[in-house]
Amino acid sequence: MIRPLFQVARTAGAAAVLAVLLATGACAAPGADRAPPAGGADAGAFGAAGAGAANAANRDAEDEPDDGPRRANIDPLEPLNRGVWAFNDALDGTVIRPVARFYDRWTPEVVRMIARNFLSNLLDPYIALNNFLQGKPSEGFSDLARFLLNTTFGFIGFGDPASEAGYVKHREDFGQTLGVWGVPTGPYLVLPVFGPSNVRDGVGFGVDAVLAVFNRFDDVSFRNSLVALGFVETRAGLLSADRVLDDALDRYLLVRDGYLARRRYLVYDGNPPDKD
Numbered sequence: 149m150i151r152p153l154f155q156v157a158r159t160a161g162a163a164a165v166l167a168v169l170l171a172t173g174a175c176a177a178p179g180a181d182r183a184p185p186a187g188g189a190d191a192g193a194f195g196a197a198g199a200g201a202a203n204a205a206n207r208d209a210e211d212e213p214d215d216g217p218r219r220a221n222i223d224p225l226e227p228l229n230r231g232v233w234a235f236n237d238a239l240d241g242t243v244i245r246p247v248a249r250f251y252d253r254w255t256p257e258v259v260r261m262i263a264r265n266f267l268s269n270l271l272d273p274y275i276a277l278n279n280f281l282q283g284k285p286s287e288g289f290s291d292l293a294r295f296l297l298n299t300t301f302g303f304i305g306f307g308d309p310a311s312e313a314g315y316v317k318h319r320e321d322f323g324q325t326l327g328v329w330g331v332p333t334g335p336y337l338v339l340p341v342f343g344p345s346n347v348r349d350g351v352g353f354g355v356d357a358v359l360a361v362f363n364r365f366d367d368v369s370f371r372n373s374l375v376a377l378g379f380v381e382t383r384a385g386l387l388s389a390d391r392v393l394d395d396a397l398d399r400y401l402l403v404r405d406g407y408l409a410r411r412r413y414l415v416y417d418g419n420p421p422d423k424d
Contacts, residue, residue, distance in 0.1 A: 229338040270374075297315065
């Protein structure tokens with residue numbers, strides 16, 4: 149059973165990587181200056197915590213068209229960010245979203261569930277490390293218990309008996325750890341391909357990439373395929389968020405404010421103060 153599932157991961161990941169490479173060339177073509185498609189890779193900015201704030205930001209854009217001082221404070225690199233966002237949006241509409249739709253439509257739900265469980269299990273040791281660094285040892289030990297249970301009784305993470313046993317899934321990264329340590333966010337940034345970020349989260353993203361459990365696999369092609377599979381699975385899970393962006397007056401502002409609100413929510417574990 150393991151070998152066929154690994155083969156599915158490798159095939160899907162290789163297809164996604166090839167598609168991204170082809171899209172990079174396509175976006176440089178003369179016709180790439182078309183109007184950006186509705187939705188985009190930056191739909192990942194939302195999540196449960198950010199959606200409400202993002203919708204509020206959309207209303208604010210209608211009620212207060214001149215918010216230049218606020219933009220200058222949180223987004224001094226806006227012209228550059230908008231250029232990168234337009235590239236990401238074109239790449240998403242041309243390649244990433246179609247691949248995600250194909251994956252969402254044709255991949256059996258049981259295979260997707262196994263893929264999600266396996267990828268999620270690989271993250272738990274690193275999530276535990278960040279919980280320890282944030283001064284939350286009970287959550288850290290819970291994450292380690294999840295990893296041990298799912299790796300053994302869950303058949304290397306294909307199943308999720310830890311959740312059934314009451315071990316809650318946490319979502320921590322080094323950007324959140326830096327926030328807990330008091331490091332300021334810095335200017336808002338839009339990263340090529342990966343989308344919304346800021347200076348603090350950009351540094352955290354680099355640390356996450358270096359320390360991720362994915363990098364412990366010696367087989368480079370398999371490792372990259374897992375990363376690509378996770379990317380496609382995540383984008384497929386965000387297809388419903390595209391509808392939120394369709395109604396936005398300015399999708400860039402909607403995504404930016406949604407991302408910043410969500411990250412603040414996560415740093416404070418869902419209970420941010422009224423004012424920093």
